[in-house]
Amino acid sequence: MKVAYYKGCLASLSAKELDTSTQALAPKLGIELVGLKSVTCCGAGDIHEAEPDYYLHLNARILAYAEATGCDTLMTICNVCTLNLRQANHALQNDDALRVRVAENLERVGAPPYSGNVEVKHLLWLIAAGDGFEQLKQVAHKGLKGLKVAPFYGCQILRPSKLLGFEDPDRPSSLEAIIEACGGEAIDYPAKVKCCGFPIIQAREETALGELVQPIRQSIEAGADAMVTPCPLCHLSLDAWQAKLEAQTGESFKMPILHLSQLVGVAAGLEESELKFKRHVVPVDGVLEKVEAP
């Protein structure tokens, strides 16, 4: 299938490894990515909170450029982008007066208008269901050799479920299905659907770290070798802020954190130049040794 590919900010900046691994993996899964050059940040929760009308227009502009490619799906690789775009899309698709006003504003600045014919889907959803899942089973030939992987969903791919709605927000199973299909063992733990604290990690570090510690501690207690997440913001807090958590608690975690595209990428035999594990703060060597072991 052909999809318009929306990277979001982090995959263009601090999480480039998410972009390179996604671009390398997608064709193997039968997903053809159509790049979007003129789009901007979706605004995260921040523009939605600071300037909500501007948030709506920025997201409408992204949807408009996606529509202009002729694709009916806009694929995201970040939870926050997914919620932002789906929320804006829902409002535009279901309120004619609002859509007309926004489309007129887009035309005034030279952007294409948006007529409401794009659906926003996260990479996770394309892999976990239908053809994508069948392709995954073929592609993950290298396997994960029983690697114990703790899935961490993050918030904005599950809640609010009335806008996301792919699976049960309290007992999701898509990441588990993917881990198992890749030959890993999915580890269960209560905090897998909770918040990593990232949105407030700069403004309220202590509160955020109090949230972040739960999934890391619980996945270690449950015996995980690594964690996987579909969100680069969760990845950044789990990976980069782990050192701060260690300093704060006096505990040693050393928990490797993989992007979804990297985990599947390892099972599919992608190269280090595509996976770019060197960009992680917590080393991933232990995971690779286990998977490479004869």
Added chain:
Amino acid sequence: MDVALKIWRYDPESGERVLRDYEVEAPEWACLLDVLDIIKDTRDGTLSYRKSCRMMICGSCGMRMDGRAVLACKERMKPIVDRGHVPVISAMGNMPVLKDLVVDMQPFWTKVRRMKPWVETGYEEIPEKEFLVSPEEMAPIQKEALCIMCGCCVSECNSMESDPEFFGPAALAKGFRFVGDPRDQETVERLESYNDEHGIWDCTRCYFCNERCPKGVDPRDAIAKLGAESIRVGIDRDMGAKHAKWFVHSAKTTGWLRETELVPKTQGVVSALKEVKFALNLFKHGKVPLVPHVADEVQEARALYEVVKSQGRDGAAGIVQAERALARLDHPVEARVEGEEGP
């Protein structure tokens, strides 16, 4: 129908916490609250829970079913029985348990009271007749006015779990109900107060509150409206507000987030300097991009900002305008996966 339940019982005198099994005969129309009444009447009179109106108005019967905060009077038992599931009932989270399913709501009420949950009319002498407001003027706070203060949103609030002093979703939604009230004369004072350390910007945007609210209040959206109103009137001293404003500035200038400057712009240069060691470690791993990523046609995003700002939908109005469409959403998750203990 035969209904089976497990209930987490708690006896404050002995400190004993135990999961007990119950099985009772109940009519097919029974909700969870009816089943608890049958258990209390016929099996164990010591079972404690709160109830009053039985029709989703009073907000008394908040409790957890399989780890999800629900109103016991809203949850129909027949579909659960038909699936052969035995749900686990427990007290709400983030509040101390007094006995069985009864929590201490005192911290909750203290926070609600802190919001000054009444209209500050600005006059002391009682006028001769009432002031009229139109339905259109009250429409922006319609959702927040639906709150029955049951505490289901607070039960699963991730920020409050980490910072128990966080005002929380129910109190802040109540706050917006008065900030958005056209009769209230203390909007700015309220916003100043809600911008305190444990206020608006302490919300981690986990969206559990929107997910759990049995009345469709969407407290997280109300918190975003408070943030938007604060920035509209120029209350932006909090690091959370500065963080949010930097995203707007980034979108206007390069199109993409100017990630490397986000820390000094949020925390100030002095605080950011204390983070040098941490930042150097991130830099080593390519996590501190030195060159901002600039979008093609970024002038469109800049022009769009000017166009939008000229149309007068600043602040909460920008969120309220999208609610007409969002209100039409049905809950799309058809089948829930049953499990004993939730998050």
